[in-house]
Amino acid sequence: MIRLVRAELTKLFTTKVWLGLLLGAVVMVAAFAVFFTAFAGDPESGIPEVGTAAYDDLALSTAANANILFLILGIIGMTQEYRHRTATPTFLTTPKRGQVVIAKLIAYALAGAAFALVVVVVNYVVVAIHAGALGSAPALNADNVETMASSWLALIIYSVIGVGLGALLRNQVGAIVGGLVYLFVVEPIIRSVPATAGAYKWMPGGALEALTATFEGPELLQAWQGGLLLLGYGLVAALLGTLLAVRRDVV
Amino acid sequence: MRLDGPDPPDDEESAISSATTAATGPVRVEVSGLTKSFGAVRAVSDLGFTVEPGQVTGFLGPNGAGKTTTLRMVLGLINPDAGTATFNGTPYTALPAPTRTVGAVLETAFHPARSARNHLRVYCRAAGLPLSRADEVLVQVGLSDAAGRRAGGYSLGMRQRLALATALLGDPAVLVLDEPANGLDPEGIQWLRGFLRHLAHDQGRTVLVSSHLLSEVEQTVDRVVIVGAGRLVREGSMADLRAGAAQGGTVLVRSPEADRLAELLRAEGAEVALDGGGSLTVTGRSPADIGHRAFTAGVELHELRAHTSGLEEIYFQLTAGQEQFAAPAAGATSQGGTR
Numbered sequence: 001m002i003r004l005v006r007a008e009l010t011k012l013f014t015t016k017v018w019l020g021l022l023l024g025a026v027v028m029v030a031a032f033a034v035f036f037t038a039f040a041g042d043p044e045s046g047i048p049e050v051g052t053a054a055y056d057d058l059a060l061s062t063a064a065n066a067n068i069l070f071l072i073l074g075i076i077g078m079t080q081e082y083r084h085r086t087a088t089p090t091f092l093t094t095p096k097r098g099q100v101v102i103a104k105l106i107a108y109a110l111a112g113a114a115f116a117l118v119v120v121v122v123n124y125v126v127v128a129i130h131a132g133a134l135g136s137a138p139a140l141n142a143d144n145v146e147t148m149a150s151s152w153l154a155l156i157i158y159s160v161i162g163v164g165l166g167a168l169l170r171n172q173v174g175a176i177v178g179g180l181v182y183l184f185v186v187e188p189i190i191r192s193v194p195a196t197a198g199a200y201k202w203m204p205g206g207a208l209e210a211l212t213a214t215f216e217g218p219e220l221l222q223a224w225q226g227g228l229l230l231l232g233y234g235l236v237a238a239l240l241g242t243l244l245a246v247r248r249d250v251v
Numbered sequence: 252m253r254l255d256g257p258d259p260p261d262d263e264e265s266a267i268s269s270a271t272t273a274a275t276g277p278v279r280v281e282v283s284g285l286t287k288s289f290g291a292v293r294a295v296s297d298l299g300f301t302v303e304p305g306q307v308t309g310f311l312g313p314n315g316a317g318k319t320t321t322l323r324m325v326l327g328l329i330n331p332d333a334g335t336a337t338f339n340g341t342p343y344t345a346l347p348a349p350t351r352t353v354g355a356v357l358e359t360a361f362h363p364a365r366s367a368r369n370h371l372r373v374y375c376r377a378a379g380l381p382l383s384r385a386d387e388v389l390v391q392v393g394l395s396d397a398a399g400r401r402a403g404g405y406s407l408g409m410r411q412r413l414a415l416a417t418a419l420l421g422d423p424a425v426l427v428l429d430e431p432a433n434g435l436d437p438e439g440i441q442w443l444r445g446f447l448r449h450l451a452h453d454q455g456r457t458v459l460v461s462s463h464l465l466s467e468v469e470q471t472v473d474r475v476v477i478v479g480a481g482r483l484v485r486e487g488s489m490a491d492l493r494a495g496a497a498q499g500g501t502v503l504v505r506s507p508e509a510d511r512l513a514e515l516l517r518a519e520g521a522e523v524a525l526d527g528g529g530s531l532t533v534t535g536r537s538p539a540d541i542g543h544r545a546f547t548a549g550v551e552l553h554e555l556r557a558h559t560s561g562l563e564e565i566y567f568q569l570t571a572g573q574e575q576f577a578a579p580a581a582g583a584t585s586q587g588g589t590r
Contacts, residue, residue, distance in 0.1 A: 003376055003377060003378075003379045004376075004377055006376045007373050007374070007376035007377035010369070010372055010373045010376050011362075011365075011373050014362075014365045014366070014369035014370075014372075014373070015362060015364040015365055016364065080362065084360060084361065084362045084363065085358060085360035086360050086361065086362060087360075088328065088357055088358060088360050089360060089374060089417055090377070091327070091328060092326060092327075092328070092349065092350070092353075092355055092357075093349065093350050093374050093377045093378050094377055095327045095343060095344040095346070095349055096344065247330075249323075249328065249329040249330060250323070250328040250329065251320070251323065251328075251329060
């Protein structure tokens with residue numbers, strides 16, 4: 001298994017996809033942090049004032065907004081095998097295809113952990129500089145570290161979900177578009193319609209919010225429950241993908 | 252470009268082979284009762300044949316005859332509806348070290364942004380082979396100079412070589428190649444022929460190579476397995492096929508005394524068609540026979556040439572009318588001489 005994980009990491013780092021996604025995530029998170037800080041304390045924005053615990057929570061959890069890019073990282077990691085037809089040599093080398101999926105889950109969790117660490121650190125540095133300039137940089141106290149650790153975990157889990165979703169759908173464009181539509185259209189609707197809002201806490205978005213959110217929102221699970229539920233979604237998708245899609249004929 | 256069958260250096264050979272080819276020894280491929288349908292289309296029907304070590308076996312048939320589907324079933328990429336394919340008795344998916352037993356060139360599939368060397372290193376890692384194998388197989392197929400370039404920028408011929416290099420990584424006892432000559436220039440085809448013969452005849456490996464053109468592999472293969480409409484049409488040695496073909500060739504002759512020559516040849520039992528304008532088509536006689544007969548009878552010849560080799564004629568007859576996804580019923584009428 002270790003050699004399969006190393007093979008997946010070699011695949012990842014011998015093209016430049018990872019660099020683009022990581023840079024995108026860094027830019028996105030830095031922009032969010034600057035935006036939140038600039039409008040902090042503005043009564044119309046509803047963003048708490050710099051120097052309060054509520055502001056620290058909000059500003060230091062912007063890293064979780066990069067979840068979509070980590071999802072795409074995982075999706076590309078799995079679906080590129082089909083897109084570039086390298087599924088053939090990959091499954092010739094490892095005919096037990098479930099092992100390939102497991103190796104990808106582990107490899108993308110590892111790579112996701114490293115990339116997410118970069119994103120979380122950038123998030124903190126940007127906030128510390130910007131908020132520091134405004135008078136009060138967030139301290140590295142237990143609360144704030146926990147906020148950042150939650151974001152870090154969430155990003156890792158989203159790259160695992162991406163692998164699972166890719167295994168299930170196999171089609172790269174379909175999986176990415178499907179993921180975006182789900183995250184930005186379907187879930188917000190479910191979240192806002194009163195009849196379905198109760199189910200929201202059990203959905204991936206609700207689980208993510210439970211893990212990372214600081215805003216007041218609908219009823220949510222505990223943070224640890226949300227994290228486990230989110231990871232469960234990724235693993236179930238990978239399992240279903242292996243059973244239903246990955247085993248199918250490679251023609 | 253390397254034209255002779257490149258030998259891997261001896262120390263390297265022993266280092267890898269002792270662990271692989273020597274351990275697995277000669278490997279015989281047995282296919283039995285393979286059947287596969289895609290929807291309503293029966294792609295392969297009850298197909299069985301064997302591939303022996305130390306020989307190059309040609310897997311022949313028109314486009315759509317089920318060759319690629321069969322090879323992918325043999326390699327565990329497509330699940331057959333029925334039947335088995337084994338390597339010394341073990342199915343591909345159960346082989347303990349598949350890449351060390353079987354190498355396959357199925358299609359030229361690479362991530363376009365990855366260099367050839369990195370592409371090979373991925374599969375070295377996955378198969379637990381030393382990374383140095385990547386550079387060794389690049390030397391073997393003559394791609395060393397382009398090792399660092401993106402595979403997406405490769406020509407078709409270079410892609411074929413890289414696919415072959417991927418297949419060679421594990422120093423396998425069996426090599427399976429699907430239409431490997433596609434995209435190779437004449438020099439490359441010549442090189443490939445020598446290379447495959449070298450692997451089979453000198454190193455005792457099992458080589459199965461598919462093609463839709465008999466002429467493309469006729470100088471390379473020792474045995475043939477011919478399929479049409481997903482069924483076995485003929486399995487046997489190339490020598491047997493040639494012997495049968497000698498009867499079927501046609502020769503074009505032009506002569507001012509065409510009528511007299513036709514009579515002479517017919518008197519000896521040859522089948523002769525007069526085409527008018529002083530030309531005739533003779534079936535079942537070699538150009539040498541006809542030339543000799545004309546010379547001894549004092550008949551002047553203006554042209555004498557083999558029109559069809561006979562071999563191609565036989566191949567065409569065996570596979571005629573079976574080009575595209577023939578329906579199951581059509582296959583039943585096309586059973587040629589099997590085994």
